[in-house]
Amino acid sequence: MTNTILSFSLIDAEFRNTGLERSENLAKDLEWFKDQGHNIPEPSDPGVCYAGFLEDLSEKDPQAFICHFYNIYFAHSAGGRMIGKKVAEKILDKKQLEFYKWDGDLPLLLQNVREKLNKVSEGWTREEKNHCLEETDKSFKYSGDILRLILI
Numbered sequence: 001m002t003n004t005i006l007s008f009s010l011i012d013a014e015f016r017n018t019g020l021e022r023s024e025n026l027a028k029d030l031e032w033f034k035d036q037g038h039n040i041p042e043p044s045d046p047g048v049c050y051a052g053f054l055e056d057l058s059e060k061d062p063q064a065f066i067c068h069f070y071n072i073y074f075a076h077s078a079g080g081r082m083i084g085k086k087v088a089e090k091i092l093d094k095k096q097l098e099f100y101k102w103d104g105d106l107p108l109l110l111q112n113v114r115e116k117l118n119k120v121s122e123g124w125t126r127e128e129k130n131h132c133l134e135e136t137d138k139s140f141k142y143s144g145d146i147l148r149l150i151l152i
């Protein structure tokens with residue numbers, strides 16, 4: 001328990017305000033879509049379900065939480081950017097959405113977070129590291145369910 005509390009304090013200290021956060025930019029994009037006459041739907045089941053799952057992990061399982069943290073932010077900056085570019089080319093007249101703009105140099109922001117991830121995980125036991133890695137399946141499953149909404 002003490003270890004868990006320590007891990008959460010470290011996560012709080014290291015992984016807030018990394019510059020990778022997307023919520024504000026996403027909110028701007030939603031406003032833009034609204035201005036274009038689109039209806040902004042309520043969050044659908046896969047998103048609500050994943051958000052609830054992450055909130056739960058954030059209170060009780062730091063290693064698993066960090067796995068999702070890594071995958072989400074790094075996926076958006078890698079494959080996500082490629083998908084965003086394709087979508088912009090095909091249906092947005094090449095408009096670059098705010099979601100794909102980062103304040104500052106993205107490779108540098110990513111490198112900073114990579115270093116922090118390595119630093120935090122140095123304090124973990126082999127079992128805790130394995131636990132973090134094994135969470136990858138769930139990370140892809142939950143994000144995949146959200147990604148598949150694009151097909152509807």
Ligand code: HEM
Nearest residue numbers: 070071072074075078079080082083110139140143144147
């Ligand atoms: C249609 C689905 C997806 C496509 C087309 C895709 C595509 C890609 C591509 C092309 C890269 C390499 C980018 C580069 O080398 O710069 C990448 C990296 C990555 N993807 Fe995906 N991806 C998809 C889904 C996902 C999902 C669901 C996750 C997990 C939530 C994920 C997590 C990652 C991570 C962690 C990286 C490594 C980023 C890094 O090392 O900086 N991807 N993806």
